Amino acid sequence: MTERTRIPLHRDPKVRAILVQVLAAVVVGYGFYSLFQTTVDNLVARGIQTGTSFFDEVAPFQIGFTPFFDYTLGQSKYIDVFFVGIQNTILVAVLGIIAATLLGFFIGVIRLSPNWLVSRGALVYIEVFRNVPLLLQIMFWNFAIFLPTLPAPKNSIAMGAFYLNARGFHTPLPVIENTTGVAIWIALLTVLGIGLLMFARRAKVLFEETGQRLPVLWISLAVLIIGGYIFYLVSGSPLSFDEPVLGRFNFKGGGQLPLPLFSLWFALTLYTSAFIAENVRAGIQSVSHGQTEAAYALGLSRKNTVNLVTIPQALRVIIPPTISQYLNLTKNSSLAVAVGYEELVAVWAGITLNQTGQALVIIGMTVAVYECLSLLTSFVLNWYNKRIQLTER
Amino acid sequence: MTTDTHMASAELGDTIIKIDELNKWYGQFHVLKDINLDVKRGERIVICGPSGSGKSTLIRCINRLETHQEGSIVVDGIELTEDTKHINDIRREVGMVFQHFNLFPHLTVLENCTLAPIWVRKSPKREAEDIAMRYLERVKIPEQANKYPGQLSGGQQQRVAIARSLCMNPRVMLFDEPTSALDPEMIAEVLDVMVGLAEDGMTMLCVTHEMGFARKVANRVIFMDGGQIVEQNQPEEFFNNPQNDRTQLFLSQILQH
Ligand SMILES: Nc1ncnc2c1ncn2[C@@H]1O[C@H](COP(=O)(O)OP(=O)(O)O)[C@@H](O)[C@H]1O
Ligand SMILES: [Mg+2]
Numbered sequence: 054m055t056e057r058t059r060i061p062l063h064r065d066p067k068v069r070a071i072l073v074q075v076l077a078a079v080v081v082g083y084g085f086y087s088l089f090q091t092t093v094d095n096l097v098a099r100g101i102q103t104g105t106s107f108f109d110e111v112a113p114f115q116i117g118f119t120p121f122f123d124y125t126l127g128q129s130k131y132i133d134v135f136f137v138g139i140q141n142t143i144l145v146a147v148l149g150i151i152a153a154t155l156l157g158f159f160i161g162v163i164r165l166s167p168n169w170l171v172s173r174g175a176l177v178y179i180e181v182f183r184n185v186p187l188l189l190q191i192m193f194w195n196f197a198i199f200l201p202t203l204p205a206p207k208n209s210i211a212m213g214a215f216y217l218n219a220r221g222f223h224t225p226l227p228v229i230e231n232t233t234g235v236a237i238w239i240a241l242l243t244v245l246g247i248g249l250l251m252f253a254r255r256a257k258v259l260f261e262e263t264g265q266r267l268p269v270l271w272i273s274l275a276v277l278i279i280g281g282y283i284f285y286l287v288s289g290s291p292l293s294f295d296e297p298v299l300g301r302f303n304f305k306g307g308g309q310l311p312l313p314l315f316s317l318w319f320a321l322t323l324y325t326s327a328f329i330a331e332n333v334r335a336g337i338q339s340v341s342h343g344q345t346e347a348a349y350a351l352g353l354s355r356k357n358t359v360n361l362v363t364i365p366q367a368l369r370v371i372i373p374p375t376i377s378q379y380l381n382l383t384k385n386s387s388l389a390v391a392v393g394y395e396e397l398v399a400v401w402a403g404i405t406l407n408q409t410g411q412a413l414v415i416i417g418m419t420v421a422v423y424e425c426l427s428l429l430t431s432f433v434l435n436w437y438n439k440r441i442q443l444t445e446r
Numbered sequence: 447m448t449t450d451t452h453m454a455s456a457e458l459g460d461t462i463i464k465i466d467e468l469n470k471w472y473g474q475f476h477v478l479k480d481i482n483l484d485v486k487r488g489e490r491i492v493i494c495g496p497s498g499s500g501k502s503t504l505i506r507c508i509n510r511l512e513t514h515q516e517g518s519i520v521v522d523g524i525e526l527t528e529d530t531k532h533i534n535d536i537r538r539e540v541g542m543v544f545q546h547f548n549l550f551p552h553l554t555v556l557e558n559c560t561l562a563p564i565w566v567r568k569s570p571k572r573e574a575e576d577i578a579m580r581y582l583e584r585v586k587i588p589e590q591a592n593k594y595p596g597q598l599s600g601g602q603q604q605r606v607a608i609a610r611s612l613c614m615n616p617r618v619m620l621f622d623e624p625t626s627a628l629d630p631e632m633i634a635e636v637l638d639v640m641v642g643l644a645e646d647g648m649t650m651l652c653v654t655h656e657m658g659f660a661r662k663v664a665n666r667v668i669f670m671d672g673g674q675i676v677e678q679n680q681p682e683e684f685f686n687n688p689q690n691d692r693t694q695l696f697l698s699q700i701l702q703h
Contacts, residue, residue: 264571349511350537351537351566357565362550366550
């Protein structure tokens with residue numbers, strides 16, 4: 054026995070596996086090291102010392118769209134550009150994910166409509182938006198549709214204090230006039246919120262004990278809007294509104310959603326929704342016909358059957374591939390360079406890199422940001438996925 | 447019950463299902479031909495016949511899982527038409543048990559049983575759960591109430607499916623080959639439950655080839671072939687003295703083993 058278990062080392066699969074992996078690691082490691090060294094040497098040859106000292110230098114360019122961030126030309130530093138870029142990337146990704154999810158579900162559901170025209174329409178939508186390259190779609194909406202059709206600022210389409218023109222969408226912005234008033238208002242709103250939560254719990258108990266269902270959502274919404282407004286008046290109307298005013302070239306004041314953001318968001322939404330629609334269709338079709346028949350046989354209405362039987366089961370199939378679509382959308386937002394939306398790749402890996410030449414640091418940080426966003430998204434959605442998967446078995 | 451192994455068939459009530467001149471086609475294929483069938487309250491009917499003869503289609507027409515093109519079906523005084531209100535009214539009074547159970551895998555056994563009472567009958571949740579537990583006891587699996595269907599054996603799942611239907615307190619129960627997807631050792635536990643239901647006077651239409659069950663509980667056995675009702679009779683007569691050649695052939699085939 055012991056004789057037979059003695060294998061020459063070079064034929065032992067375990068030893069060989071370890072050996073091969075060590076060898077591979079050494080080769081790859083050396084490859085990276087020499088690449089890194091060459092880049093550093095080349096940068097040095099061009100007079101660029103790789104490092105982070107440029108973070109504190111003042112960035113000599115303006116960024117037009119910095120909604121959550123104070124950015125001033127001549128004061129803000131390169132590192133501020135980095136954060137503005139991240140914030141703009143996240144903004145378009147979040148807006149895109151919300152819209153693509155809603156639209157994707159809608160298209161996916163009508164794709165299965167018994168109405169031939171409707172389901173064919175959905176099919177065409179899916180095929181077109183999935184198959185045309187995204188960069189082309191972004192440019193199409195921005196340069197072929199929105200820019201030529203929207204009016205110049207002085208002919209803006211006005212909707213109350215909101216204005217739409219070829220530069221973008223202009224909105225009034227609330228300005229805090231009276232800090233204590235706002236604090237009182239928020240406190241009152243919090244009390245209202247807690248009250249509504251308690252009401253919702255009472256309604257649930259009532260439903261379980263008597264079967265009587267209250268329209269909790271509508272009641273809460275009405276109370277929140279009316280109560281919120283009354284409390285606003287009670288706390289002394291502590292806000293004022295900074296309205297956009299037409300200047301010489303464009304609107305000044307208020308908030309602005311620039312056209313590139315809108316075009317990018319629009320294209321990302323359509324493109325991603327086509328993929329999500331396919332996931333939704335596949336998910337719904339994965340629920341066997343026997344399930345809906347059983348629900349119908351029990352007397353459940355179509356609506357209840359869809360909501361209580363089909364969708365909960367379909368979601369388990371829909372969510373995993375939809376996670377990767379969210380990640381794709383986030384990464385695809387870097388195509389904004391084409392229309393000049395100021396997200397991370399455009400302002401940081403683009404302009405800043407050109408001006409400072411700090412390729413290693415800048416690309417490294419950009420990669421790290423996308424990596425973090427990806428990990429964060431997968432983490433949140435995997436957690437959710439696990440929660441609904443668990444109910445199966 | 448009676449001293450006889452066969453249950454009494456005296457105390458039948460009024461007509462609960464009335465099928466007149468029913469015809470149905472799948473495209474060109476004439477699947478049900480001139481079906482006439484009256485079912486009395488409390489009656490227990492077993493439907494048998496070769497595969498593809500239209501047995502499933504017939505009972506699925508009764509709760510409108512299939513639509514028919516000609517003839518009429520009246521259930522408990524309501525005629526089945528396009529009217530979705532009538533369809534839903536009938537479906538809540540007619541329970542159905544499928545060959546492949548069709549339990550909802552994302553809901554626990556208890557939730558499977560309370561789903562329809564809560565959403566269709568608008569029962570309070572507590573009450574629906576109490577009733578569900580009673581029926582789960584009746585099918586002898588109250589201890590599985592909080593498990594998911596995937597954790598149960600086939601026989602247990604089918605008993606849950608029966609309990610789930612009973613929770614709606616139906617006037618009629620339809621069974622479509624409830625034991626044919628089960629391993630032999632589980633068939634008895636499901637048939638036991640069905641015999642119990644029959645003893646309690648439930649009106650039942652049951653597609654099955656379990657002839658022992660038919661002999662024991664049926665008031666009437668119906669033989670279908672090629673979309674037609676070929677022969678119907680009381681079980682004794684049906685099994686001992688079949689009139690039609692096709693019935694004889696069929697019986698000889700299934701009774702052989
Ligand atoms: N949805 C359908 N479309 C077309 N043909 C069908 C459909 N369902 C059943 N059939 C056909 O109708 C006939 C009767 O089917 P079925 O009622 O399921 O028979 P059974 O239950 O007696 O085996 C079979 O020949 C079957 O192939
Ligand atoms: Mg069948």
